[in-house]
Amino acid sequence: MDKEAIEVLARRSGLARALAEFPEDVIAAAKQAADVAQKIKRPTDPVAEPWPPMKAGTTL
Amino acid sequence: MSELHWMTVEAAARAIAAKELSPVDLTKALLDRIERLDPRLNAFIRIDGDAAMAAALAAETEAQSGRLRGPLHGVPVGIKDIINVAGLPTTCHSKVLQDNMATADAVCVERLRGAGAIVLGKLSTHEFAIGGPSFDLPWPPARNPWNTDHHPGGSSSGSGSGVAAGLFPMALGTDTGGSVRNPASCCGIVGLKPTYGLVSRRGVFPLSFTLDHVGPMTRTVADNALMLQAIAGHDPRDPGSAAAAQGHYGAALDRGIRGLRVGFVHHFHEIDTPANPEVTAALEHVARSLQVEGAEVRTITLPSLGEFGAVNRVILQSEAWSIHGPWLSERPGDYGKLGRQRLMAGAFMSAGDYMLASRRRLQMIAEVEAAFREVDVLLCASSMDPACRIEDTAEVERTYPRQARTPFNVTGHPALAMMAGLSVGGLPVSVQFVGRYFDEATVFQAARAWERVAGTDKKHPPIV
Numbered sequence: 001m002d003k004e005a006i007e008v009l010a011r012r013s014g015l016a017r018a019l020a021e022f023p024e025d026v027i028a029a030a031k032q033a034a035d036v037a038q039k040i041k042r043p044t045d046p047v048a049e050p051w052p053p054m055k056a057g058t059t060l
Numbered sequence: 061m062s063e064l065h066w067m068t069v070e071a072a073a074r075a076i077a078a079k080e081l082s083p084v085d086l087t088k089a090l091l092d093r094i095e096r097l098d099p100r101l102n103a104f105i106r107i108d109g110d111a112a113m114a115a116a117l118a119a120e121t122e123a124q125s126g127r128l129r130g131p132l133h134g135v136p137v138g139i140k141d142i143i144n145v146a147g148l149p150t151t152c153h154s155k156v157l158q159d160n161m162a163t164a165d166a167v168c169v170e171r172l173r174g175a176g177a178i179v180l181g182k183l184s185t186h187e188f189a190i191g192g193p194s195f196d197l198p199w200p201p202a203r204n205p206w207n208t209d210h211h212p213g214g215s216s217s218g219s220g221s222g223v224a225a226g227l228f229p230m231a232l233g234t235d236t237g238g239s240v241r242n243p244a245s246c247c248g249i250v251g252l253k254p255t256y257g258l259v260s261r262r263g264v265f266p267l268s269f270t271l272d273h274v275g276p277m278t279r280t281v282a283d284n285a286l287m288l289q290a291i292a293g294h295d296p297r298d299p300g301s302a303a304a305a306q307g308h309y310g311a312a313l314d315r316g317i318r319g320l321r322v323g324f325v326h327h328f329h330e331i332d333t334p335a336n337p338e339v340t341a342a343l344e345h346v347a348r349s350l351q352v353e354g355a356e357v358r359t360i361t362l363p364s365l366g367e368f369g370a371v372n373r374v375i376l377q378s379e380a381w382s383i384h385g386p387w388l389s390e391r392p393g394d395y396g397k398l399g400r401q402r403l404m405a406g407a408f409m410s411a412g413d414y415m416l417a418s419r420r421r422l423q424m425i426a427e428v429e430a431a432f433r434e435v436d437v438l439l440c441a442s443s444m445d446p447a448c449r450i451e452d453t454a455e456v457e458r459t460y461p462r463q464a465r466t467p468f469n470v471t472g473h474p475a476l477a478m479m480a481g482l483s484v485g486g487l488p489v490s491v492q493f494v495g496r497y498f499d500e501a502t503v504f505q506a507a508r509a510w511e512r513v514a515g516t517d518k519k520h521p522p523i524v
Contacts, residue, residue: 001408013407014389022392022400029404033377037413039370040420050418051425052270052300 006030064089065226066520069135069283072229073176076123076134083123083134087116087178090136094180094227097523100208102200103222105141105151107181112136115178132290133176138223138231140216141182142189143274144263145169152265153185155198155394156387166263167298168232168274168291175290180228183218187399189239189267190215190380192456194396204246204447205521206487211450213246213443215239219277220247225523230287231277236267237372238442238465240275241477241492245463246447248479248488248519250284250507251277253465255497256472257302259288260295268379269300271372271469280517281478281508285310288500304498312505318354320506322347323435325360328464332365335444335462342480342489343441349513350439350506360431360438363424365464371424372466374409374417381406425471437506438494440464442477446487464492474500476507479516486522 001009010019010026019026064086067075075081091109098104119134139145142152144162151157165173173179184202186192193201193211202217204210205225212221216233220243223231233240235253244251252275259274266272276287288309295301324347329335335343351357362368384403392400431438444462448455468475473494480491491510495503511517 006408009408014385015392015404015407017390018388018392018400018404022397025392025397025401026404028401030408032373032401032405033408033413036370036373037409037416039366040374040416041367042416043419043423048419049422050415051422053422 001030001034003027065093067229068280069132069229069278069286070280072135073132077128079123083116083119083178084113086134087112087136090180090228097225097227100203101205101221101225102202103138103183103218103225103227105153105182105184105199105218106148108148108179112178112180119176119178128176130175130290131286132172135177135230136180136228137172137177138180138183138219138228139169140185140219140231140233142185142234142265143169143232145179145182148182150265152188153197153199154187154399156391158198164263167260167295169263171291171293177290183222183231185217186215187396188265188384188403189234189236190402191398192460193217193450194398196396201450203450204487205523206248209449210447210487211246211456213243213447216243216277220244220249220251223247223249223277223279224521226520229279230283233275233277234264235273235275235469236271237376237469238463240277241442241465241475242463244277244477245443245490246488248516249277249279250281250476250478251275252284252288252476252500252503253468253474254288254292254500255302255474257300258292258304258498260298260301262295262298266383268376270379271376273469281504281511282310282313284476285313285504302498307498307501309500309504312501313508315505316353317350317506317509320355320437321435322350322355322357322506323360323431323438324357325362325438325440327361328365329441329444333444333462333464335441336446338446338483339441339444339489343491346480346491346510347439350509353509353513358435360435362431362467363427365467368424368467368470369461371417371420371470374413375421377402377406378409378414381409421470428467428471428473432496437502439506440492440494442490442492446483446485446489468494473497474503476503478507478511479519481514482519
């Protein structure tokens with residue numbers, strides 16, 4: 001993710017102030033997030049469900 | 061009677077019930093020790109000495125007239141400062157919530173008090189239970205009693221440090237990516253992350269809704285079972301609370317492990333994240349010892365630590381962002397640098413990332429469940445290294461992620477970390493036992509077998 005993309009995403013997420021006051025922390029946060037999902041195997045089954053599942057009537 | 065500060069929960073409760081020990085004397089002895097040692101350990105954010113002494117006096121009066129509130133009657137406890145204690149602020153070790161007064165006890169605290177425990181005060185954590193030891197927060201980070209130049213692990217840092225140092229015999233911690241088990245590993249005590257949903261999270265400041273667990277931290281396995289017994293149970297007002305019936309967690313403690321099938325997850329510490337040789341040697345020693353005790357040890361393969369870690373991070377940081385986004389937007393300067401960086405990461409994760417992690421999570425659960433059709437309990441690494449020096453930021457950053465705890469936050473299985481031995485540098489190294497859902501009793505059974513062989517419950521840090 002380049003600097004420009006990071007700035008656009010940060011502003012969209014409400015981090016304009018953080019970007020102005022702590023730009024290096026915003027960049028560090030973006031870098032942490034950048035490639036982490038690529039380490040996860042994509043389910044080959046297109047209907048694979050997530051966890052936790054939706055369960056009506058079991059809580060509250 | 062042994063020194064009061066090394067008394068187990070079990071022994072103290074038994075002595076109080078038999079009118080051989082005064083809760084006032086016990087509480088006073090611990091408060092004196094806290095006054096003497098805590099300036100070096102920083103386990104506490106707030107010591108609530110007057111309230112503790114008042115509670116101890118009430119407990120003594122009750123005990124003298126034969127009225128015991130429960131199995132923890134008169135025994136002091138420390139509470140991680142992301143957990144509400146009525147009348148005290150829940151700061152989460154952060155400037156952001158410095159004045160966040162709690163008006164009611166968290167359910168886990170309410171249950172501890174119901175069992176007779178005496179709250180000593182609020183304990184240090186990493187800011188909002190994420191990150192690592194930080195020096196730019198309103199309170200200093202806790203230190204390791206085995207060597208105060210070293211970190212005690214986290215995020216339940218004060219809980220681990222204080223239990224190990226004999227400031228209190230039990231503490232509450234929370235665990236989202238290993239935060240009960242990391243300080244248990246670094247400080248050489250017993251820390252359990254129970255099955256997801258077994259202990260209510262109501263009144264605990266959340267980090268990640270689907271990964272957060274509250275867990276007991278003690279110096280012995282039996283004490284851990286006793287503490288879990290007090291705090292476990294369904295809470296209809298916690299949406300994640302399990303409806304499963306409460307077990308008898310200490311039921312198998314002294315059964316031995318003859319015939320127990322133990323699955324040793326070698327690849328975690330041999331291939332995925334190669335461990336420090338002292339840790340590897342200690343794990344092999346634990347496995348051999350359990351075999352000698354009659355367990356059947358076989359190798360088990362699970363998904364890689366790297367993938368478990370990625371799933372944990374995506375879910376944790378996405379869910380944490382949903383909580384912290386508004387504060388990070390308005391007052392980013394009120395966070396410490398480490399917390400700010402970690403908590404802002406969720407802003408850069410997509411809905412697609414979160415769903416990918418959540419879908420893979422279900423498959424990982426199935427893979428661990430498949431392992432439990434072959435074995436009764438898993439044995440694996442917890443930390444890959446002994447605790448490093450607290451001020452060596454680069455080494456803290458390198459070693460903190462070198463662990464095998466996140467898999468069981470992802471899957472929700474019960475997991476216990478405890479001492480496996482001491483390094484040549486005199487710091488604890490650790491082992492982890494993992495069980496089937498709601499089968500904490502078997503986890504305790506295996507852990508107790510190792511404790512009995514190794515005498516880990518008798519090993520205390522040399523701090524005086």
